[in-house]
Amino acid sequence: MTIHRTLLIFSAIGIAATANANSLISPGPQAKIARSSLAASPTYEWNKLRYRGGKNVEIWTMDGDDLNKVTFYGAIPVGQPIFREANKKNAPLPRVTANMLITDIPALLESTYRVQLNTSQMNIDSQEPTLVAGYKGIKFTYSFVRQDDEVQRKGEAVGAVVADRLYLVTYEAPAIHFFDKDVEKFRQLVTTLKI
Amino acid sequence: MAHRPLISLSVLTLLSSSPALAQTNSTTLPTYTPAYEPRTVDERGLWMEADEDERALRDSPLVIRDEALNKYVRGVLCRTVGEDRCRGIRIYILEVPAFNASMAPNGTMRVWSGLLLRVRNEAELGAILAHEFAHFELRHTLAAFKHQRTASDLFAWAGVIGGLTNTNVGLLQWSLVGSIFRFSREQEEQADLLSFKYMAASPYPASAEADVWQHIMAESDETAIGRKKKPRQHYIAGFFDTHPTPLNRATYLREAALRISHGGDSNSAAYYQATAKFRPLFLADQVKLNDFGGTEYILGQLASTNGWTGDLLFARGELYRARGNPRDLVSAAQFYGDAIKTGFSAPEARRGLGLSLLRNGQVTDGKAALTEYLLMKPDASDAKAISALVTN
Amino acid sequence: MLRLLVSGLAAAALLFAGPAIAQEKTGNKPGFTLQPGTVRIILMRPSIRVGAQSTGGMFEPNADWTTQARENIMRALSSAQSTLGNEVISYDEGTTSEGPLATQYGNLFGALSNSVIEYQFFVGNRLETKKRKNTFEWGVGPELSRLKSLQGADYALFINTNDAYGSTGRKVLQIFAAMGGVGVTSGIHQGHAGLIDLRTGDLVWLNADRQMGGDVRTQEGATKRVAQLLEGFPGRPVGVTQQPAK
Numbered sequence: 001m002t003i004h005r006t007l008l009i010f011s012a013i014g015i016a017a018t019a020n021a022n023s024l025i026s027p028g029p030q031a032k033i034a035r036s037s038l039a040a041s042p043t044y045e046w047n048k049l050r051y052r053g054g055k056n057v058e059i060w061t062m063d064g065d066d067l068n069k070v071t072f073y074g075a076i077p078v079g080q081p082i083f084r085e086a087n088k089k090n091a092p093l094p095r096v097t098a099n100m101l102i103t104d105i106p107a108l109l110e111s112t113y114r115v116q117l118n119t120s121q122m123n124i125d126s127q128e129p130t131l132v133a134g135y136k137g138i139k140f141t142y143s144f145v146r147q148d149d150e151v152q153r154k155g156e157a158v159g160a161v162v163a164d165r166l167y168l169v170t171y172e173a174p175a176i177h178f179f180d181k182d183v184e185k186f187r188q189l190v191t192t193l194k195i
Numbered sequence: 196m197a198h199r200p201l202i203s204l205s206v207l208t209l210l211s212s213s214p215a216l217a218q219t220n221s222t223t224l225p226t227y228t229p230a231y232e233p234r235t236v237d238e239r240g241l242w243m244e245a246d247e248d249e250r251a252l253r254d255s256p257l258v259i260r261d262e263a264l265n266k267y268v269r270g271v272l273c274r275t276v277g278e279d280r281c282r283g284i285r286i287y288i289l290e291v292p293a294f295n296a297s298m299a300p301n302g303t304m305r306v307w308s309g310l311l312l313r314v315r316n317e318a319e320l321g322a323i324l325a326h327e328f329a330h331f332e333l334r335h336t337l338a339a340f341k342h343q344r345t346a347s348d349l350f351a352w353a354g355v356i357g358g359l360t361n362t363n364v365g366l367l368q369w370s371l372v373g374s375i376f377r378f379s380r381e382q383e384e385q386a387d388l389l390s391f392k393y394m395a396a397s398p399y400p401a402s403a404e405a406d407v408w409q410h411i412m413a414e415s416d417e418t419a420i421g422r423k424k425k426p427r428q429h430y431i432a433g434f435f436d437t438h439p440t441p442l443n444r445a446t447y448l449r450e451a452a453l454r455i456s457h458g459g460d461s462n463s464a465a466y467y468q469a470t471a472k473f474r475p476l477f478l479a480d481q482v483k484l485n486d487f488g489g490t491e492y493i494l495g496q497l498a499s500t501n502g503w504t505g506d507l508l509f510a511r512g513e514l515y516r517a518r519g520n521p522r523d524l525v526s527a528a529q530f531y532g533d534a535i536k537t538g539f540s541a542p543e544a545r546r547g548l549g550l551s552l553l554r555n556g557q558v559t560d561g562k563a564a565l566t567e568y569l570l571m572k573p574d575a576s577d578a579k580a581i582s583a584l585v586t587n
Numbered sequence: 588m589l590r591l592l593v594s595g596l597a598a599a600a601l602l603f604a605g606p607a608i609a610q611e612k613t614g615n616k617p618g619f620t621l622q623p624g625t626v627r628i629i630l631m632r633p634s635i636r637v638g639a640q641s642t643g644g645m646f647e648p649n650a651d652w653t654t655q656a657r658e659n660i661m662r663a664l665s666s667a668q669s670t671l672g673n674e675v676i677s678y679d680e681g682t683t684s685e686g687p688l689a690t691q692y693g694n695l696f697g698a699l700s701n702s703v704i705e706y707q708f709f710v711g712n713r714l715e716t717k718k719r720k721n722t723f724e725w726g727v728g729p730e731l732s733r734l735k736s737l738q739g740a741d742y743a744l745f746i747n748t749n750d751a752y753g754s755t756g757r758k759v760l761q762i763f764a765a766m767g768g769v770g771v772t773s774g775i776h777q778g779h780a781g782l783i784d785l786r787t788g789d790l791v792w793l794n795a796d797r798q799m800g801g802d803v804r805t806q807e808g809a810t811k812r813v814a815q816l817l818e819g820f821p822g823r824p825v826g827v828t829q830q831p832a833k
């Protein structure tokens with residue numbers, strides 16, 4: 001291989017690496033979130049992560065996903081897990097099922113986290129009914145610790161099952177300082193949700 | 196260009212060590228030097244890392260600090276390996292719902308809550324703790340570390356030299372990787388056999404170790420069946436296995452046990468009592484792992500020792516309701532009902548019953564059970580959500 | 588064979604001579620200055636790992652080196668800070684039994700610095716909002732001041748440094764590898780250091796370096812390393828020698 005060709009290949013790789021970078025979410029209407037009919041209209045700027053974690057999953061953050069993280073799950077159908085399984089054979093994830101009750105939504109999230117994210121401590125702290133984009137759904141709060149970084153985190157989420165598909169939006173951040181810092185921005189986002 | 200690999204297979208003999216496997220007729224314990232201080236550079240390095248890890252462990256949110264439970268587990272270790280050996284060992288119980296325990300070269304022992312859920316009596320707990328202690332006594336981590344370094348050095352060299360001489364060293368590298376894992380298996384066998392000696396000198400039956408492996412295998416079969424896979428228990432350890440396969444282990448341990456026929460009391464009742472406070476938490480953590488077959492097996496084992504008590508029936512209800520097929524929801528309702536009949540008073544039983552019925556289309560009965568739940572626990576964290584289901 | 592060697596070396600040279608990728612970065616809270624004089628800085632237990640990198644890339648922890656490095660770094664740090672008039676004290680939980688909370692803050696500092704490094708400092712995964720000029724908004728919140736074991740101090744300094752010295756085998760391998768056109772790095776020398784204002788919890792300064800110099804096993808090297816770690820430290824003192832980066 002000639003030296004020139006080697007150089008060309010490296011520069012080509014350089015260009016490709018910047019193509020799918022993280023992007024900016026400006027205030028205003030955002031459509032087709034998580035490759036679904038989900039839409040929202042933030043009044044603040046957010047960053048959208050290039051990394052997804054699933055076909056119908058989208059992640060927004062202010063300071064990085066370990067510090068604050070909004071995850072959108074769009075139209076997950078019956079029979080599918082909420083994220084891509086890391087090890088389908090030995091650690092299969094629970095699936096969205098037909099006739100899910102609203103209280104089954106936090107249970108699905110919890111079980112998914114325990115199996116795939118090494119979350120050996122998790123608790124659903126509160127659950128109440130709410131309207132999500134006009135549909136009957138659930139709002140719930142939770143707390144958890146992952147074995148990999150042992151940071152205590154809190155979460156707040158809304159979810160609903162519409163036409164046999166699960167729509168869920170979660171906000172998670174460390175319990176110290178970060179959760180409170182941006183929770184209102186998340187709540188604002190939720191008020192503008194459309195399915 | 197030469198096609199002979201530059202590193203011949205004779206190098207592999209450097210790495211193999213023949214374990215003294217068959218000395219199970221002797222049950223005398225080696226002399227033990229407590230307060231050992233690490234000497235070589237490698238050893239001190241490993242101890243230092245272990246000390247730093249222990250510092251982090253001490254304040255970790257995952258540690259279960261209940262005094263009574265910790266005292267009990269420590270007591271079992273001391274009864275098994277003897278007071279001399281257990282002095283100075285620090286035990287940490289971690290909330291992790293899998294079967295495992297480990298020991299670091301500086302005397303830190305970690306026990307996962309999944310292990311406490313699965314062992315059926317004191318003797319079985321003692322057997323596992325003894326096994327971990329044996330690694331510590333045999334200073335295995337150091338030996339493993341040295342071996343891994345030698346093997347990975349060769350791996351790197353093989354790759355470089357192969358590149359220089361355009362030789363395919365693929366096969367050689369593969370067998371080097373294999374040797375890392377095989378050494379680990381030898382260590383596990385050595386630890387099993389030393390721990391067997393501890394058991395023989397303890398008040399516990401020598402067969403306990405073999406028993407544990409037996410039912411761990413059975414659980415793993417059930418997990419596979421639950422996932423519609425074929426259960427299989429190998430006799431020969433697979434290439435990447437770091438532990439002799441459970442079947443292999445159970446077999447050689449059972450043979451050793453028969454040879455000395457040492458009886459003893461497994462102390463099931465004491466074990467059940469000592470772990471009662473945490474069993475609901477450990478069961479809940481297990482149920483949420485989406486392992487239907489394995490969890491059913493564990494529940495069955497607990498029931499065979501102590502009968503289908505309310506807490507076990509409740510957990511079974513939770514398990515079936517989580518899987519949620521129409522037939523499962525019928526079974527779940529039955530289990531919750533049975534739990535209530537045995538006098539299980541936690542309001543969550545009515546919650547589970549109500550949700551199972553509701554989901555299966557039995558709306559009136561479902562709502563009735565949920566209403567009872569709300570009356571029993573008006574300040575429940577999900578009261579508002581459950582109310583919505585009732586008034587819908 | 589000679590031709591192979593030459594072109595191999597040339598290829599290797601190109602691999603390393605590529606576009607200049609920044610290996611070191613400092614961030615400061617805009618407008619922040621540290622008044623040298625009567626400042627008390629608590630050094631959180633530094634995470635210092637020193638060992639050898641075996642031929643196969645495995646880290647061989649070396650307790651003597653680490654202890655030595657820790658002592659050297661502490662000494663170099665005290666000396667660098669005292670020329671500023673700052674006092675550096677080691678964190679001590681004492682009898683406050685704040686262990687678990689202090690650990691949570693420690694874990695959080697880790698997540699914080701990793702986020703700064705991942706999402707603001709180095710090209711690859713930066714967030715748009717963090718790329719803007721004069722942006723450095725990071726912190727762990729004012730509740731940090733409630734930790735009794737930090738009372739009386741003004742700032743907390745945390746340092747992580749990770750050294751794996753290429754063992755002889757690795758260095759030899761490196762030469763051979765270069766001949767074959769295969770790139771093998773020898774030695775890992777990374778570190779980051781951050782300063783938190785204990786009243787507000789703000790991260791006022793973070794320095795991250797993926798390729799640090801200075802052999803921390805020697806006093807001289809530790810001094811150099813500390814100088815690198817403290818690069819851009821607010822209120823840089825007069826008299827500490829400015830060394831070139833490597």
